Amino acid sequence: MEQSLFGQFSVMDIAEDYLKQKKRAVDAYLEKILPGGDEYPPIIYQAIRYTVFSGGKRLRPILTIAACEALGKDEQRALPAACAIELIHNYSLIHDDLPFLDDDELRRGKPTAHKVYGPAIALLAGDALLTMGFHQLAAMPPIDEDASRKLLIIREISQAVGTRGMIGGQVIDLQSEGEQVGVEILNYIHSAKTGALLTACVRVGGLLANASSDEMLHLTRYGRSTGLAFQIVDDILDVEGDEKLTGKTTGKDAVRGKATYPAVVGMKRSKELVEEMLHEAVAAAELLPRKGGMLPQIAHFITKRRL
Amino acid sequence: MEQSLFGQFSVMDIAEDYLKQKKRAVDAYLEKILPGGDEYPPIIYQAIRYTVFSGGKRLRPILTIAACEALGKDEQRALPAACAIELIHNYSLIHDDLPFLDDDELRRGKPTAHKVYGPAIALLAGDALLTMGFHQLAAMPPIDEDASRKLLIIREISQAVGTRGMIGGQVIDLQSEGEQVGVEILNYIHSAKTGALLTACVRVGGLLANASSDEMLHLTRYGRSTGLAFQIVDDILDVEGDEKLTGKTTGKDAVRGKATYPAVVGMKRSKELVEEMLHEAVAAAELLPRKGGMLPQIAHFITKRRL
Numbered sequence: 196m197e198q199s200l201f202g203q204f205s206v207m208d209i210a211e212d213y214l215k216q217k218k219r220a221v222d223a224y225l226e227k228i229l230p231g232g233d234e235y236p237p238i239i240y241q242a243i244r245y246t247v248f249s250g251g252k253r254l255r256p257i258l259t260i261a262a263c264e265a266l267g268k269d270e271q272r273a274l275p276a277a278c279a280i281e282l283i284h285n286y287s288l289i290h291d292d293l294p295f296l297d298d299d300e301l302r303r304g305k306p307t308a309h310k311v312y313g314p315a316i317a318l319l320a321g322d323a324l325l326t327m328g329f330h331q332l333a334a335m336p337p338i339d340e341d342a343s344r345k346l347l348i349i350r351e352i353s354q355a356v357g358t359r360g361m362i363g364g365q366v367i368d369l370q371s372e373g374e375q376v377g378v379e380i381l382n383y384i385h386s387a388k389t390g391a392l393l394t395a396c397v398r399v400g401g402l403l404a405n406a407s408s409d410e411m412l413h414l415t416r417y418g419r420s421t422g423l424a425f426q427i428v429d430d431i432l433d434v435e436g437d438e439k440l441t442g443k444t445t446g447k448d449a450v451r452g453k454a455t456y457p458a459v460v461g462m463k464r465s466k467e468l469v470e471e472m473l474h475e476a477v478a479a480a481e482l483l484p485r486k487g488g489m490l491p492q493i494a495h496f497i498t499k500r501r502l
Numbered sequence: 503m504e505q506s507l508f509g510q511f512s513v514m515d516i517a518e519d520y521l522k523q524k525k526r527a528v529d530a531y532l533e534k535i536l537p538g539g540d541e542y543p544p545i546i547y548q549a550i551r552y553t554v555f556s557g558g559k560r561l562r563p564i565l566t567i568a569a570c571e572a573l574g575k576d577e578q579r580a581l582p583a584a585c586a587i588e589l590i591h592n593y594s595l596i597h598d599d600l601p602f603l604d605d606d607e608l609r610r611g612k613p614t615a616h617k618v619y620g621p622a623i624a625l626l627a628g629d630a631l632l633t634m635g636f637h638q639l640a641a642m643p644p645i646d647e648d649a650s651r652k653l654l655i656i657r658e659i660s661q662a663v664g665t666r667g668m669i670g671g672q673v674i675d676l677q678s679e680g681e682q683v684g685v686e687i688l689n690y691i692h693s694a695k696t697g698a699l700l701t702a703c704v705r706v707g708g709l710l711a712n713a714s715s716d717e718m719l720h721l722t723r724y725g726r727s728t729g730l731a732f733q734i735v736d737d738i739l740d741v742e743g744d745e746k747l748t749g750k751t752t753g754k755d756a757v758r759g760k761a762t763y764p765a766v767v768g769m770k771r772s773k774e775l776v777e778e779m780l781h782e783a784v785a786a787a788e789l790l791p792r793k794g795g796m797l798p799q800i801a802h803f804i805t806k807r808r809l
Contacts, residue, residue, distance in 0.1 A: 334657050
């Protein structure tokens with residue numbers, strides 16, 4: 196606690212305050228755009244709200260906001276697209292948890308949507324969130340009166356969560372269960388399954404702020420490194436994490452024979468990789484205006500906080 | 503066969519030729535935009551292609567093209583959005599057939615996607631088709647250099663397949679299984695589950711052709727009536743249809759206690775309703791330029807051909 200302003204604790208404190216504040220803004224905006232559980236048919240809105248308001252950290256929308264802010268534009272400009280991404284992220288959580296896929300019973304410490312509403316409604320709630328996400332993006336307020344910018348954002352996100360991104364990674368993840376996979380496949384799974392959307396989050400922040408192509412490259416490098424670090428940390432937590440803190444059932448990856456970094460490259464190397472990715476992310480962010488604003492701190496938070 | 507040019511058979515012949523020709527154009531465009539089954543990961547593209555190229559009639563994209571043509575613009579202008587709608591329609595077919603929902607084993611006379619690829623891949627293939635549909639819409643060629651028109655189209659479609667359209671209808675359909683429902687709920691289910699997207703198809707054709715607001719109203723009226731007729735015919739076919747011709751397992755609605763028109767208003771009234779809806783659709787279409795072009799014939803085809 197007696198460390199300098201640039202020491203570990205201070206960085207974490209600053210990041211934590213920022214994340215808390217932005218989470219509140221994201222939650223308030225989501226509250227505004229999501230229909231209430233009394234609209235018809237009630238159960239679908241209830242299932243959507245149950246999932247969306249189950250205590251997520253809002254990391255993805257916050258990355259969009261932070262990238263936009265680093266480039267000199269404000270939170271208000273970023274919120275609509277950022278929250279659309281959060282809706283799409285929540286779709287992926289519901290579908291991933293379904294019995295066909297990961298068959299998870301616990302998410303953020305609460306029963307998963309299909310445990311509460313049944314698999315049919317959970318499936319449809321996921322479909323609805325994906326659809327709503329794109330609807331929000333198409334219907335959001337103008338960005339500098341430039342409609343084509345919104346189309347670019349929709350392309351960016353739909354690419355990241357499509358067969359060349361999240362869905363592709365999910366497919367290979369499924370097919371690799373119980374198989375011996377090398378580090379190449381493991382990298383594909385993780386960069387496609389989680390990395391692509393995390394990268395899109397920061398790139399969308401850039402698009403919102405009319406970033407130059409150099410700035411887009413730095414954002415991309417930051418996004419990729421942060422995304423990979425995030426996923427390796429996730430894998431590590433599945434082995435070493437505290438279920439009460441992570442809100443997830445631990446040890447599930449091993450039981451299902453999932454391809455994970457600790458399993459493929461070992462725990463020691465996994466932790467080294469997290470450090471390397473953090474270093475890379477911070478270096479990329481610091482090439483941006485305002486030394487990347489809060490982006491370096493967020494990368495720190497992602498890698499340190501959860502270990 | 504000796505009937506006049508305005509007699510039943512001639513109308514049907516003209517419509518059939520038109521539908522065949524447009525189906526070829528739609529199939530060719532879909533072939534062009536869908537990645538091959540050799541792309542990575544192959545299984546997801548195979549499942550997508552298996553579903554998309556399983557012999558659908560392409561009614562939805564053809565409605566978009568026909569509406570656009572009625573308003574004086576050509577097929578080329580309509581194809582990209584029309585085919586994006588077809589991708590989204592195919593997503594809904596895959597998810598509807600899943601064990602959680604309708605648990606159908608047969609679609610268009612072939613085993614459903616989840617029977618061939620397993621439910622996990624089928625679920626993801628559906629997710630991928632929905633995502634791809636929106637990606638295509640955002641990435642399609644410019645329409646009169648007016649990016650905001652594309653955003654309107656994305657809003658139109660995402661609204662039609664969202665919780666206030668297709669998904670809402672699906673939810674109430676599910677909840678009504680085995681229940682006694684009145685004609686009001688039945689109308690809601692059908693107009694939301696199939697009517698909303700069919701209406702969006704013709705409205706998107708209008709948006710592509712820069713339709714006036716009066717023209718949009720006629721298109722909407724045409725779409726609603728045709729959509730309702732289509733669904734009542736579907737219900738009738740489930741009772742009276744020939745499995746070999748419809749490509750679907752018949753009698754399933756009754757077994758599952760589904761809300762259908764024959765069950766709620768009787769077979770005689772159901773057939774009268776089809777006639778009334780056809781009349782209404784044709785009247786609305788004929789208020790458009792070129793007397794609605796092929797739209798009246800398509801309405802005829804939908805209501806007559808399948809009975």
